[in-house]
Amino acid sequence: MYSLSSASGVAALSVVLYLVLSYARALAVFRRRQRGRPLPPGPRPLPLIGNLLDLPLRKQGIGLRDLCRKYGDMVYLSICGQPMLVIGSATAARDLLEKRSANTSDRQYSTVLDLIGNSVALSAMPYGQLWRDHRRAFWQIFHPGATRQYRDAQHIILHNFMRKLLVSPDDLKEHLRYIFAATMMKVLYNIDAQEDGDELVSVVDEAISRTATLATGVHPVEIFPFLRHLPSWVPGTDFHDAFAKCRAAVEHLKETPFATLKAALNEGRTAPCGISVLLSKLITPASSSPDNAYWEDVIKNVGLVAFEAGADTSFSTLQAVFLAMSLYPKVLKTAQAELDAVVGSHRLPDYGDRDELPYVNAIIKEALRWHVVLPLSLPHNTVVDDELDGYFIPAGTIIMPNTWGILHDPEVFEDPEEFRPERFLCDGKLDDSDHDPHAFAFGYGRRICPGRHFADESLYLTVASVLHVFDIGPPLDKDSGEPIVIQYEQTDGFLTYPEDCRCTIRPRSKNSEELILEAQLKVFSPT
Known part of the structure; x- marks a missing residue:
């Protein structure tokens, strides 16, 4: 049992030790620099805390873009002795994270992710054999050839989603949570989500929302890891309870659907699905080999990260x-005209229509550019000392690509705050330029998201189907019936959302309504 004085003494000693170690780390970086190889430019650091005060507390993408405008495409910061390099251009991102990916594909240990049970996520793992095993397993069920087997399930859940929009359009966020959580439940575990109040859908939402909240900004525990060891009654350590609740939700999401699937497999009452495929490929039946326990944990982790990444981004x-x-009705009308010409009025869009719908595809690209879900992507880490453009980059440097800044560069994207799908079209066809948002929104180099093909297909089918049958307009005041003016703003955090996405959703016509209902009937009466 700690006494107040002993706890305070431990805390004070921890602070002193941490500052000493931070100073030693900064000194080691300084001594490793070779003459003639300066560090990249950046603001002057303060003693001990370095550039901690230069990190923007809000709207990090904008704040780091401003730093890059002042110091250049690469900005060097020292955060309590920890080297950090902010990347502010597409060229620098490619040069460092793709061409030098053998050295820049590591991840920094995250105290926050460890405390909430997410250090096992593929995206957070350090570069090495464990990461390669997880990525290989993930790729087996989400490579482009594998995703085709999930299309029937995607259609069924999409039709449910559109019926929900038809019945209760004001519950858009709830319906969006349903479509992605239900899709991953079916694809990964062959579990059918209940129409309303599904427990696992609620767990997915809880795990993701708690994770996003705790990872907003730079948590003090991330900068001062010793704080995790302070007892929960010490003032300022109320984060312990929040971490514990998030960890419980993450553990539930990792273990419960896996146990449900294994029970169904043992009883012979389930069809093949993503996780069952991995079990058949990686687990040796009727064996107590340690390899089985290892691969079973890998498979659970793959399911967890697929749930979290797929259902949230x-x-x-x-x-x-x-x-x-x-906000942009002309964009909607242009997309609907293209859909009417290609798809017609008697069916819903399908995967086979995609190549004939360049404007719809451009909308998806522009959405990824306009609203960057991960403004700073996920930080990379250097393994050994490196050099770029004559600048010394120390081993252990956190590399922070400002994806938001790259995709809002006015020299590349004219009027970047405007939503203009036509910027990705040339002579009526998709323009496959070097500035395709897909090349940045899904990560960089060897750490690019292995589920990007599945995510892209899901976005296409959902966007094309919704725009084909629904009109979308501004929300209306309940009393006056007048449109409410909504301005696009992003929430803060490593993972962002539109602050307000209220809108009015109505079927385009009676025929559109019938298409939705007919598709729903096929779900319950397949031919």
Whole structure:
């Protein structure tokens, strides 16, 4: 049992030790520099805390863009002795994170992710054999060839989603959460989500929302890891309870659907799905080999990260699409004209229509650019000392690509705050330029998201189907019936959402309503 004096003494000693170690780390970086190789430019650091006060507390993408405008495409910061390099251009990102990916594909240990149970996520793992095993397993069920087997399930859940929009359009966010959580439940575990009040859908939402809240900004525990060891009754340590609740939700999401699937497999009452495929490929039946325990944990982690990444990044992007359609009615009408010409009025869009719908595809690209879900991507880490453009980059440097700044560069994207899909078209066809948002929104180099093909297909089918049958406009005041003016703003955090995506959603016509209902009937009466 700690006494107040002993706890205070431990805290004070921890602070002193941390500052001493920070100073030693900064000194080691200074001594490793070779003559003639300066560090990249950046603001002058303060003693001990370095450039801690130069980190923007809010709207990090904007704040770091401003730093890059002042100091250049690469800005060097020292955060309590920890080297950090902010990347502010597409060229620098490619040079460092793709061409030098053998040295820049590591991840920095995250105290916050460890405390909430997410250090096992593929995206957070250090570069090495464990990461390679997880990525190989993930790729087996989400490579482009594998994703085709999930299309029937995607259609069924999409039709449910559109029926929900038809019945209760004001519950857009709830319906978006349903479509992605339900899709991942079916694809990964062959579990059918209940129409309303599904427990696992609620767990997905809780795990993601708690994770996003705790990871907003720079948490003090991330900068001062010793804080995790302070007892919960010490003032300022109320984060312990929040971490524990998030960790419980993450653990539930990792273990419960896996146990449900294994029970169904043992009883022979389930069809093949993503996780069952991995079990058949990686687990030796009737064996107590340690390899089985290892691979089973890998498979659980793959399911967890697929749930969290798939259900949340797409959820955020689609909110932005609905908001953009309400703010830019000409974009919506242009997309609907293209859909009417290619798809017609008697069916819904399908995957086979995609190549004939360049404007719809351009909307998806523009949504990824306009609303950057991960403004700073996920930080990379250097393994050994490196050099770029004559600048010394120490081993252990955190590399922070400002993806928001790259995709809002006015020299590349004219009027970057405007939603203009035509910027990705040339002579009526998609323009495959070097500035395709897909090359930045899904990560960089060897750490690019291995589920990007599945996410892209899901976005296409959802956007094309929704725009084909629904009109989307600004929200209306309940009393006056007048449109409410909504301005696009992003929430803060490593993972962002539109602050307000309220809109009015109505079927385009009676025929559109019938298409939705007919598709729903096929879900319950397949031919």
